[in-house]
Amino acid sequence: MQPNDRTSQLPDSQRVVMTAVGLTSPNGNDLASYRDALLQGKSGVRNYNIRYVGDTFAGVCEFEATKYQSKRDIRRGTRAGTVGIWAASEAVARSGLDWANVDKSRVGIYIGVTEHGNVETENEIYNIKGFDYDTTYWSHHHNPRTVANNPAGEIALNMGITGPHYTIGAACAAGNAGIIQGVQMLRLGECDLAIAGGVSESIHTFGIFASFKSQGALASHADPTKASRPFDVDRNGIVVSEGACIFLLERLSDAKARSANIIAEIVSYAINTDATDFVLPNPERQAQCVKMALDRGGLDPNQIDIVSTHATGTNSGDAQEVQALRAVFGECTKVNFNNTKSFIGHTMGAAGALELAGNLPSFQDGVCHATINVDNLDETCAIPGLVLNQPKELGRVDYILNNSFGMLGINSVLIVRRF
Amino acid sequence: MTPAEIRDEILDILSEIAPDEDLSGLDDAKSFREQMELDSMDFLDIVMELRKRHRVQIPEDEYGNLASMASTVAYLEPKMRDIVAA
Numbered sequence: 414m415q416p417n418d419r420t421s422q423l424p425d426s427q428r429v430v431m432t433a434v435g436l437t438s439p440n441g442n443d444l445a446s447y448r449d450a451l452l453q454g455k456s457g458v459r460n461y462n463i464r465y466v467g468d469t470f471a472g473v474c475e476f477e478a479t480k481y482q483s484k485r486d487i488r489r490g491t492r493a494g495t496v497g498i499w500a501a502s503e504a505v506a507r508s509g510l511d512w513a514n515v516d517k518s519r520v521g522i523y524i525g526v527t528e529h530g531n532v533e534t535e536n537e538i539y540n541i542k543g544f545d546y547d548t549t550y551w552s553h554h555h556n557p558r559t560v561a562n563n564p565a566g567e568i569a570l571n572m573g574i575t576g577p578h579y580t581i582g583a584a585c586a587a588g589n590a591g592i593i594q595g596v597q598m599l600r601l602g603e604c605d606l607a608i609a610g611g612v613s614e615s616i617h618t619f620g621i622f623a624s625f626k627s628q629g630a631l632a633s634h635a636d637p638t639k640a641s642r643p644f645d646v647d648r649n650g651i652v653v654s655e656g657a658c659i660f661l662l663e664r665l666s667d668a669k670a671r672s673a674n675i676i677a678e679i680v681s682y683a684i685n686t687d688a689t690d691f692v693l694p695n696p697e698r699q700a701q702c703v704k705m706a707l708d709r710g711g712l713d714p715n716q717i718d719i720v721s722t723h724a725t726g727t728n729s730g731d732a733q734e735v736q737a738l739r740a741v742f743g744e745c746t747k748v749n750f751n752n753t754k755s756f757i758g759h760t761m762g763a764a765g766a767l768e769l770a771g772n773l774p775s776f777q778d779g780v781c782h783a784t785i786n787v788d789n790l791d792e793t794c795a796i797p798g799l800v801l802n803q804p805k806e807l808g809r810v811d812y813i814l815n816n817s818f819g820m821l822g823i824n825s826v827l828i829v830r831r832f
Numbered sequence: 833m834t835p836a837e838i839r840d841e842i843l844d845i846l847s848e849i850a851p852d853e854d855l856s857g858l859d860d861a862k863s864f865r866e867q868m869e870l871d872s873m874d875f876l877d878i879v880m881e882l883r884k885r886h887r888v889q890i891p892e893d894e895y896g897n898l899a900s901m902a903s904t905v906a907y908l909e910p911k912m913r914d915i916v917a918a
Binding site: 483484485489544549550553554 | 849
């Protein structure tokens with residue numbers, strides 16, 4: 414089938430493709446094992462204890478950090494830096510690039526973060542509490558660890574990249590936003606390779622757990638693997654997780670010139686804003702964002718095979734996203750909806766990128782992974798095409814649409830096509 | 833603390849600050865920087881750890897005394913002789 418989206422009509426120098434991915438997730442440290450866990454229904458959520466909050470749940474990543482960092486650099490940096498270095502290094506290692514001879518001044522790093530600096534600030538306050546709050550005991554490492562560009566900057570330091578690097582603060586839409594920034598910079602010619610995606614170190618700040626708990630939005634359940642349950646009637650909140658997912662993005666012309674393996678083409682995106690509430694989503698704006706991405710790509714909703722939903726397992730948020738999806742896809746018979754947070758919890762800044770990554774193998778295997786932990790579907794979340802508890806064979810998959818929304822009403826949508 | 837105990841304490845701090853280094857062959861007479869990968873932030877870590885562990889205050893203009901193990905122990909001995917080793 415020839416693609417008939419608007420992007421495919423562009424010159425190759427304006428088309429952007431994904432040529433490698435590196436990741437760490439609570440249920441896998443590379444795309445193959447992560448995908449396998451998603452198809453096997455394997456959760457990455459476990460019991461977790463954090464200062465002041467006590468026993469709770471979290472998605473925790475376990476990977477061999479010293480593969481790419483010295484112990485000294487791990488100690489000096491942040492967890493966001495370490496998960497980012499892992500994912501970026503894994504992506505480059507799988508890219509087929511002769512990295513030693515790549516012009517590092519032409520590599521850009523664009524990393525989405527939900528928040529950054531809370532972990533280190535909490536640690537330092539805890540530390541000086543032991544010294545009667547004498548600030549002369551406050552670490553000189555605090556500033557380089559907490560500047561907002563830290564995760565991207567640590568990747569640059571570790572990999573010797575001298576092109577632009579920065580983070581994109583976009584709440585829980587950040588994973589998509591990092592990728593979108595990479596696409597834009599490639600199209601502008603600001604770089605030749607974009608290391609783009611999102612990271613999360615959020616399980617190491619008690620504040621995020623405490624705040625969700627105070628909001629009545631922190632998940633609880635007898636079984637940690639059942640705690641993250643978007644769309645289920647008994648859902649009761651978010652499981653906080655750490656993770657990272659970073660793509661190597663290139664212009665199609667460059668990828669073709671080096672005969673790169675192309676995972677997918679980014680054919681459209683959109684970001685908009687609710688401007689209605691600090692926390693509560695706005696289904697009308699979400700629907701507008703999805704529609705804008707479809708329209709910009711010259712796509713009809715009927716062309717989308719899989720929608721990776723953002724739903725986090727909160728009472729109102731899940732229903733409101735489905736309300737938005739009904740508004741766009743209500744007449745479609747072909748589209749399928751799934752959710753990755755039901756497996757790994759909410760990986761915050763990494764969520765958009767990780768949730769997209771887990772769906773990309775569908776282009777090869779033709780399977781849509783499920784949304785697990787839906788024992789009783791909430792009618793307010795019901796929508797035809799929701800893939801519940803077991804993966805679904807689709808056959809050919811051409812387009813995947815990835816939702817990622819965040820606080821302060823930021824909405825992001827990314828659409829990718831098989832290549 | 834005896835000079836030997838102070839030396840052990842500095843080795844313990846160095847092992848924390850520079851966990852990749854093999855400190856078994858450290859030459860006390862040579863500067864740390866000749867033998868290890870240490871930068872100014874690492875030296876500040878040594879100062880901070882001594883302050884945290886033993887309330888030893890090292891003025892900024894005396895940081896130069898921390899160049900080698902021998903000079904560090906000699907500099908710290910009068911400041912730490914009354915501290916009882918843990």
